[in-house]
Every structure is written in structure tokens, then in C-alpha cells.
Amino acid sequence: MINVESHRVTPYIFRESVERVRACRLCDEELPLEPRPILQLDQAAKVLVVGQAPGLLVHETGIPFNDRSGERLRDWLGVDREDFYDATKFALLPMAFCYPGSGPTGDLAPPKRCASTWRKQLLELLTDIKFVLLCGRYAINWHLPHLRNQPLAFSIKSTYESQSPTLAAPHPSGRNNGWLANNPWFEQDIVPNIQSRVASAIQRDA
Structure with missing residues (x-):
């Protein structure tokens, strides 16, 4: 996984790093709405979920995956909202942190x-991640070039069959309904594996 010694990431370094991201305004002139970086991070997180970028509803609420995509994603993970929004269990780190427009x-x-x-x-701050789920092509391309x-x-199938701690998946957006219908093996075979890995990761220290 991420090869950083945990003692090198102090609470101060972690907090300052996340606060800098939340204050980011680099794309201010290019975004359709005011920048609002949305992510969920904690040093204790066990599962990293990588999405694409916040949608409009997520931008408005400030809560990652607070939409229908999130409902499907939580079904895939086999968790409820309480577990999903527990930052000590799940790190939610999309490929971009602000709503990019439509x-x-x-x-x-x-x-x-x-x-x-x-x-x-x-990523170097997350020193205890046990399982990574890459949702969609943008996440896969960056993490698995x-x-x-x-x-x-x-x-x-490649990441599943290799038993890698990093697993590729479609994005849970409704735009992928057709792909999911044409590839039923994903929900039949891969989703149970995702749920098993997630359960093992978040219960490891329970």
C-alpha cells in the first residue's frame, strides 16, 4: 500500500495538510461555482474510496457521495451511512475536490x-489503508496507469484476479446503468468480494 511510516505523519501535519486543501482556490476562475473542496480523511481510515468529482448536490450539501451514486456505492460496499461517513473507517478522496460543472x-x-x-x-497521509476501491476510469487511470x-x-477483472488490495470498479453513477446491465457479473461476483474486503478492513481493529 502507501509506503510512509506512520510516525512521520503527526496530527499537526495531517490537520494542516487537509486544511490547505479545503482552502484551495486554484481553479476559482475556471469553475462554474465557488470552489468548495469536498473530501473525507482521517489518519485511522482503513478503506480508501476514489471517485471522480463532486456532483451538484454534493457541492450544495458539502457531503461526499450524498446522492444516488452514493446510495449505490454504499450498497456495493455493504455499509450504511453511519459507517460510510465514519472517517476512521472510510477515506473519500475523489480525483478532484470541487464540482467541475456540467x-x-x-x-x-x-x-x-x-x-x-x-x-x-x-495519499502519503493515509498510512493504514487496507483496501482501495477505484470508482471509474479517471480514478483507474491515475492510480493504475x-x-x-x-x-x-x-x-x-485484472485487479480482482490478481487479489490486489486495489480494486477497479465502474463509477456508481446512473450513467453506468447500461454498463451494469450488460455486465451482470460485476454485481454477482465482484460486489460480494468488495463487501468481504470492506468488512475485513473496517472490523480489523474492532
Whole structure:
């Protein structure tokens, strides 16, 4: 996983790093709405969920995955809202932290500047992650660049069959309803594996 010694990340360093992200205004002139970085982090987190970027409802509420995508995601994970929003269990770190706006086919892609500015240093803060779920192509491409040009189904099966602690998945957005309908093996075979890994990770220290 993330090769950083836990004693190097003090509570002060962790708090200051997260506060800098929450105060970020780098994309102020490019975003359709005022920047509002949304993420959930705690040093004790056991599961890292990587999404795309906040949607409009998430931007308005300030709560990650507080929408229908989140409902489906929590079903995949096998957890309720209480566990999901427990930062000591789940780190929620999308590829971009602010709502990017929408286009003709849905929300725009997460701005690359966000990941290039913040991502590496934030991942280094998470020293106790046991399982990583990459939701969607943007997350897969960044975290697993060797799968960048591969079909989504191949990426998912590859990470599943290798028993890697990092597993690829479709984004839980309704835009993927068609893909899920055409690939029933994901919810039949992969989702139970996700639930088992999550349960093991968040109950490890219980």
C-alpha cells in the first residue's frame, strides 16, 4: 500500500495538510461555482474510496457521495451511512475536490490540476489503508496507469484476479446503468468480494 511510516505523519501535519486543501482556490476562475473542496480523511481510515468529482448536490450539501451514486456505492460496499461517513473507517478522496460543472452528457471531467497539486501528498497521509476501491476510469487511470488503455471490464477483472488490495470498479453513477446491465457479473461476483474486503478492513481493529 502507501509506503510512509506512520510516525512521520503527526496530527499537526495531517490537520494542516487537509486544511490547505479545503482552502484551495486554484481553479476559482475556471469553475462554474465557488470552489468548495469536498473530501473525507482521517489518519485511522482503513478503506480508501476514489471517485471522480463532486456532483451538484454534493457541492450544495458539502457531503461526499450524498446522492444516488452514493446510495449505490454504499450498497456495493455493504455499509450504511453511519459507517460510510465514519472517517476512521472510510477515506473519500475523489480525483478532484470541487464540482467541475456540467456539459451535454453530464458532469465535466475532474480538472487534472487538482490531482497534480494535491493527490500524492494526501495519499502519503493515509498510512493504514487496507483496501482501495477505484470508482471509474479517471480514478483507474491515475492510480493504475498500466491499465489506462484497457477496457473497464478488463481493468476490473485484472485487479480482482490478481487479489490486489486495489480494486477497479465502474463509477456508481446512473450513467453506468447500461454498463451494469450488460455486465451482470460485476454485481454477482465482484460486489460480494468488495463487501468481504470492506468488512475485513473496517472490523480489523474492532
